[in-house]
Amino acid sequence: MHGYFSEEKSVDTVNARMGRNIEPRIAEVMASLVKHLHAFARDVSLTQAEWELAIDFLTRTGQLCHDERQEFILLSDTLGFSMLVDAINNRRPAGATENTVFGPFHVAGAPIRQMGDTISLDGKGESCLFVGRVVDLDGRPVEGARIDVWSDNADGYYDVQQPDIQPKWNNRGIFITGPDGSYRFIGIKPVSYPIPDDGPVGQMLASLGRHPYRPAHTHYLVTAEGYQKLVTHTFVGDDAYLGSDTVFGVKSSLVAPFEKAGDGETIWRSHFDFVLARLDQTR
Template sequence: MTVGAEQSQREEDLIATVVASFDGCADRRLRELMQSLVRHLHAFIRDVRLTEEEWNAAIAFLTACGAITDDRRQEFILLSDVLGASMQVVAVNNEAYANATEATVFGPFFVEDAPLLEQGGDMSFGAVGEPCLVVGTVSDTEGRPIPGARIEVWEADEDGFYDVQYTDGRTAARAHLFSDAGGEYRFWGLTPTPYPIPHDGPVGKMLEAVDRSPMRASHLHFMVSAPGFRTLVTHIFVRGDELLASDSVFGVKDSLVMDFQPHPSGDPTPDGRDLGDSTWSDVRFDIVLAPAAS
């Protein structure tokens, strides 16, 4: 659509007026953010020639996101995730550093104060799914082990739900543990399986409208922290999962795709755990932390 010179000047004058309205903001960073937001928002409106009907639909959509959000569900994080904004923020804030493990999205299902797990313990706490032994080390970029690193782990159960999505107050498939004196860790969890992000709300309706799937590739969440190091938020993914190339929140990175080795029922576990008739898997994930910014 061609826009005449007079109309274009009116629109540019408005942008200049709105941007200037923030000139008096004493917080330099806040001023920068607001003025840049105005420029980009107005550029979008002008680029697509947004109609008033579309503007009203957008307001209704954001209102619906707010209405469905509560202390157990964060629709705005889902919206950020499916637009790739979450991954872009991760990229901006986790610049590549030597051989440090890559970061990925935090997701909406982390919970503070997860139970403490001893080395070799089972973080599933009764959640349904195939047992999976996860082992690895935490080290710095020079290969030196990091003892006492706090490792938060959480995942969905075999039915595709996190504990917080149930209404019975359960705590399952989440825990925290610490790397030992040699930087090693091990725990039992569940073999990750694909699941959809919550899609019964406005974000789900948006995905349906644009013919996008809500499915996430199979993954296990980690958050790893230690004094003097950059906190790492990441996942590991299952090699061979057909959803790796179409993860709904764009979280997959090649370096985070791992080999989950399957084992038949009756195959002995390294720690002698009795799994009855269950099949199981194991995976190794060696974590490398970048130094904290100086």
């Protein structure tokens, strides 16, 4: 027993109160959380007023959460925590396409489309031909890979943000690769956009002198039997926010070329190959 609480023995005292028969992983995580949380308070000599401000911030963050908005995920994203957890849980062999954050705008059940189909349904934006292959680490094509793609429209909004304005499934679709592993579809060159910044997280960013913008990107969820699931983006290489993505989602390997097409079919052309690691392939 560590007895009564004191500043010097706060961590030991709190952690000693845990029961003996609790789940080991809970004990490990909570003991570490208490240790680092108490160390943080000591490190910055946290004042009572600052603690009360933090409680108010977390309370307002929770109050803003609902089915269509998750302010706590936004907080995690903007602190780089979401990307850290993603990186820890998606370590892959060299050469495999890297993961990045899933984001809040994926919608299950998007229509399966034919190769070459257009996913942009609102007639806005600069048309772009997206092409490439899904291959394994040895460069062999992956047949039957399911490519679930989604992006914002030319105004910087996803269809679920504007259900009364955009057509359903605008800039969304699923494509299934054939024997050569290739994919091909027409969308738009995506644009950068701000995350919702009218709540506590937006106020935090402003107080830190940070902007709320994400660089232009297209989302992909690529799955195939026997391979690790890939959640990623491709980013537009000349975007002004590449080096300051508010959710830290950019990785250099995910910056894709966007070149003038010059074929009369689309304005832009973007080529990107997705390299999948098998389930048994780790670092």
